Amino acid sequence: MERWSWPSGGAWLLVAARALLQLRRADLRLGRPLLAALALLAALDWLCQRLLPVPVALAVLAATGWITLSRLARPPRLPVATRAVLITGCDTGFGKEAVKKLDAMGFMVLATVLDLDSPGALELRACCSSRLKLLQMNLMKPEDISRVLEFTKAHTTSTGLWGLVNNAGLNDIVADVELSPVATFRKCMEVNFFGVLELTKGLLPLLRRSKGRIVTMGSPAGDMPYPCLAAYGTSKAAIVLLTDLFGSELIPWGIKVSVIQPGCFKTESVMNVKLWEQRKQLLLANLPRELLQAYGEDYIEHLHRQFLNSLGKALPDLSPVTDAITDALLAAHPRRRYYPGRGVGLMYFIHYYLPESLRRRFLQTFFISPCLPRALQPGQPGLTLSQGATEGTQT
Incomplete structure (x- = not known):
């Protein structure tokens, strides 16, 4: 391990110098992306020490660090002037x-x-x-x-x-x-x-x-x-x-x-929770009777409750x-x-x-979880033929 310390230290010195220069110029931010990049470089350093000859390890670590900092750097900006x-x-x-x-x-x-x-x-x-x-x-x-x-x-x-x-x-x-x-x-x-x-x-x-x-x-x-x-x-x-x-x-x-x-x-x-509540009440007041029977007021209440809960994130x-x-x-x-x-x-x-089923489940889990409309819940009589025909003409 001792024979690696100098080459490895030299590569890290080069990376540190570039990072400090970019931070001083405000081309780079001290934040999670930079810390994550440094952690990955440390893992790469560990692998290089065990798998590669000294010159190759030094070149790989230095080049990777240089490229990583270039990618993290803010792109050059135009002057504001009188825009x-x-x-x-x-x-x-x-x-x-x-x-x-x-x-x-x-x-x-x-x-x-x-x-x-x-x-x-x-x-x-x-x-x-x-x-x-x-x-x-x-x-x-x-x-x-x-x-x-x-x-x-x-x-x-x-x-x-x-x-x-x-x-x-x-x-x-x-x-x-x-x-x-x-x-x-x-x-x-x-x-x-x-x-x-x-x-x-x-x-x-x-x-x-x-x-x-x-x-x-x-x-x-x-x-x-x-x-x-x-x-x-x-x-x-x-x-x-x-x-x-x-x-x-x-x-x-x-x-x-x-x-x-x-x-x-x-x-x-x-x-604006009050405004969302007003919009929900307006929806309920103007919903056709057949749709309200099929979905149920509890279904709409559930959607809005889940939506407001998601705003907590x-x-x-x-x-x-x-x-x-x-x-x-x-x-x-x-x-x-x-x-x-x-x-x-x-x-x-x-x-x-990812597959469509997982995509749908992800959105439901982190946004609005599923809820069965009233007509599809166990023990409900479901839609009658006349109701289904009426709703079909409305939609």
């Missing part, structure tokens, strides 16, 4: 926090809110610089979108528009597809797809001129069959596909396009998402996909590589 960015949905959550971060970095931020007098809008006015421009916009109203487009064109003539962050989104129901009104699907599509499409298309001339960035907030619910998020997930699947199309078609223009697929975070809208720190937005706007080579949030990588691994 202008439009962010939608800034009343709460990711949008509000992104505005604060980008404003502090020196961006000229145009932020849209549903209500100019909302608590979030008032907070942004109080804590941000005079560069911030707050705009009222509802993505379901074409006149609002047109007004924001005209304002953006008029107020970015000197700076140009560098980035568009499509953050605004809507999810207002937790229910099976059959229990969700078609109007809810249309409403989600109007906000999460058609509104984003109209705004993005309207800003493309400005973004083409600046060779800028488009950043769109997606959701894992758009990639996986999350129980009871059908309307929301379907609209997110549509907008992510559209964003990928933009990403391919705008390459010749120099526009870079990214999608952020965040895990569950404690935003104000997500954690939400992360309070929104910085992974705002960091992803910043990187997508400023990295010289931004990623096409960002997956901020604990466990999101594992979730996608399970979704892509």
Whole structure:
């Protein structure tokens, strides 16, 4: 073992010097990824000492450490200078926090809110610089979108528009597809797809001129069959596909396009238990009698209880998402996909590589556990033929 100490120590000295230099330049973060990488290097060192000749072991350890630190390093970033960015949905959550971060970095931020007098809008006015421009916009109203487009064109003539962050989104129901009104699907599509499409298309001339960035907030619910998020997930699947199309078609223009697929975070809208309760009561009040008999009120209560329980796993720190937005706007080579949030990588691994039955069980275990509708529970008479025919005509 003694004959290995000097070569091994030399390789570790090289790795340590590179890591310290990157930490000093803020190209590297002292966190779990770095500690995990160092632990793996230590395991590799142990193997090399036992299996390889000294020169080969030294080369393997040094090269692996160098490559690992290169992969962990933050990509080079563009200067902020006088860049202008439009962010939608800034009343709460990711949008509000992104505005604060980008404003502090020196961006000229145009932020849209549903209500100019909302608590979030008032907070942004109080804590941000005079560069911030707050705009009222509802993505379901074409006149609002047109007004924001005209304002953006008029107020970015000197700076140009560098980035568009499509953050605004809507999810207002937790229910099976059959229990969700078609109007809810249309409403989600109007906000999460058609509104984003109209705004993005309207800003493309400005973004083409600046060779800028488009950043769109997606959701894992758009990639996986999350129980009871059908309307929301379907609209997110549509907008992510559209964003990928933009990403391919705008390459010749120099526009870079990214999608952020965040895990569950404690935003104000997500954690508003009172609002979810109101939406549940509205669903129960408007559900056709035959469907309510078939599924039962207990079934819907169970779904909402499980959904609210799942929010207990939400992360309070929104910085992974705002960091992803910043990187997508400023990295010289931004990623096409960002997956901020604990466990999101594992979730996608399970979704892509494990059998369908295990994927479904995973989502049920960590999101909403299964519950039998009333008509399928033991001892229940089940659906009559006339009831089944009636429900078939409604769906």
